[in-house]
Amino acid sequence: MNKKRILIVDDETGITTLTKLTLEKTGQYEVQVENRARCALETAQRFNPDLILLDITMPEIDGAEVATQIKADQKLKATPIVFLTAVVSKYETGDNELRRGGQVFLSKPVNLKTLVTCIEQYTFK
């Protein structure tokens, strides 16, 4: 069985490093990390992920812009994007996640269980 390919875009190297390690430790995922938002589209095109975890608050380009670029790409536009955000409150996201405008949000700090549940839900084929 092929491992699911997950791309993490976040300027915080601590988050990307530990998320990559934790997810890969489950043995179900192949994780690619991108800390520079402006390189996110390029990396995604090269890596061709099954799901993208995208931080919203980033320098240079924010998550929304990156998402727009990815959605504009013919090859990537069907790829599900889950936003990771630090500024959405609990009452907006509910207990775990928030759907607004067709987008999925996860509120930081996110634990492994929530992350895996979310990934499995949107990569289910």
Next chain:
Amino acid sequence: MRLKTKFILVSLLGGLSSIAIIGVIAYTKAKQSIEQAVGDSFQTAARENADLVERILHRTHLAVEQLSRMRVMEEVMSRDVDGTLQAYLMHFVRVNNSFVRITAINRDGEVIASSELDEPGDRFADHTFFEQVLNGRPRFADAHFDEPSQTWVATIAYPIPAQYDARQVIGMLCAQWRIEELSELLKLNRDSESAEQAVQVMLLRKDGLLIASSRTPRSSLFHRNLRSEGAPSAMIATERKRGYLQEQNPDGQQVLVGYHCSGGDKDFPAVEWITLVRQDAAIVFAPIRRLWHWVVIVAVVVTLGVLTLSVFVSQRLSAPIEEMAAVAEEVARGDFTVHVQRRSSDEVGTLAGAFNKMIGDLKTQREQLLKVNEELRGSYEQLTTAQTKLMHAYKMETVGRLAAGVAHEVKNPLTVITMGIDYLSTGFPQNGDTNIPTVLHEMRESTLRADSIIRGLLDFSASSRLDVNDENLNTAIEQSLQLVRHELVKNHITVKKDLAEHLPHLKLNRTKMEQVFINLLINAVHAMPRGGTLTVRTYATSLLPSRNSTQNSLAAVVAEVTDTGTGIPPEALQKIFEPFYTTKPIGVGTGLGLPVVKNIVELHGGTITMANRPEGGAKATITFNLKGNN
């Protein structure tokens, strides 16, 4: 002083002063005229009496002169040997009672014949007198006392001319004329007057001796001397000849005196007798006193008339003004329905019309002012509300930016830690240390707590804008109760619902409102660890008594959450809505529950208060003003 009083006083003063001036002038003039007239009449009376006396004297002189020219007088030459002359003279005196005695004397001074029997042969005593008569000039001796007859007489002597030659004097005819006779003649022709009022006519000798009087007792005749008594009339009569004056009698009585001093006649020498006409001034000037009485009566009558008229006129004048003053006071008290009755078309009527128009204008302006004031008040309230909201929004925006920054900076490290814990938790070799799972668990709990605080802070700040809909408050409450049902059952809490049926709809964000009630309900549950009763009540009410009570009779919707728990410590009541203030144990409360509740309620235009109930427990009261809620 009142206008009416002033007017009456001015009228009275004007009327009285004119009346006084006119009265005094009229009285003075009339008095002068009356005095002049009466004085003139007295002077005339004196002259008439003097004329009368002179006529009598003249007649007497004529009688003596005629007698002296009679043929029988020739007898003086023959010494009346046959007694013819004597007889004639006796006869003459008897017929003319006014003579005391008539004596015929010859040139030798010998009495030839006399009307008295015993006289012939005497010699005439006064030689100067005799000489003058013998020189052809008649002679008059003023009043004197005649010893033989014991009466007062005046002596008239005429020369007896010779029949053959009138220039030859052959003797002297000497007649003693009885002066007392004059008193009988000195009667004015005013018989009708009473004795009291009668005018007294006096005849004085040149030296002031009273020789005849119409009223004086006989005893004072020839005894009183008015010049000796100092009577001014007697003093000045010889100088001024005629006139009138007022003087005082010796007994103090004021009398009016008209005087006339006779100047004699061409036919006989001047006798210069003084005629006085006297009367009591009080009687003479009685008309003047009556005139004064009349002046006073007229003045009183006119004063009363002026008083009545001025009272009437001032009443007419001041009544509308007083009415206007009363109406003005009514208007000042705010009653604009009153108006002044317009009674006349004069200036007062015009004033009343203008006054009424002014009241109308005032009323209109006042209404406009009230309207503008009401609008201003409304605008002010709106402005105040808007300002409060704006300041609150600005504050919340600042807090929100701060919270977002903090959240971002804290949550990323928290994410790293969470992921790290998860990494260590999955398939990590235990190395025989059995405490590692406990350590990891505590670490996970701590990150969760840190996260919940950050989330609360975001909640507190991230609700400056609301999407609202027309909602029934009861629906939000029912939903909230549903969500905390599990907590209520677990803590053995009885719920009492007292929700008003027809509650006016409010503009609400239902999710936010549910958050409010969940917070309050959870707080109540925490306050009753051993169970209790939780009461939720809603009702519509009016706030303060309003002037327009019909319009705002249901001005507010109130929700109350009451518990029977431990209540709120008094020192906590002040700070209960401040962020991060909590009375709950560490880890149970974030200190942001009630601040968030307050924030949401205020964003809906409502207010929230917390209080302890006297019977125990706490009560939260949320009030939504319907006006502010819009």
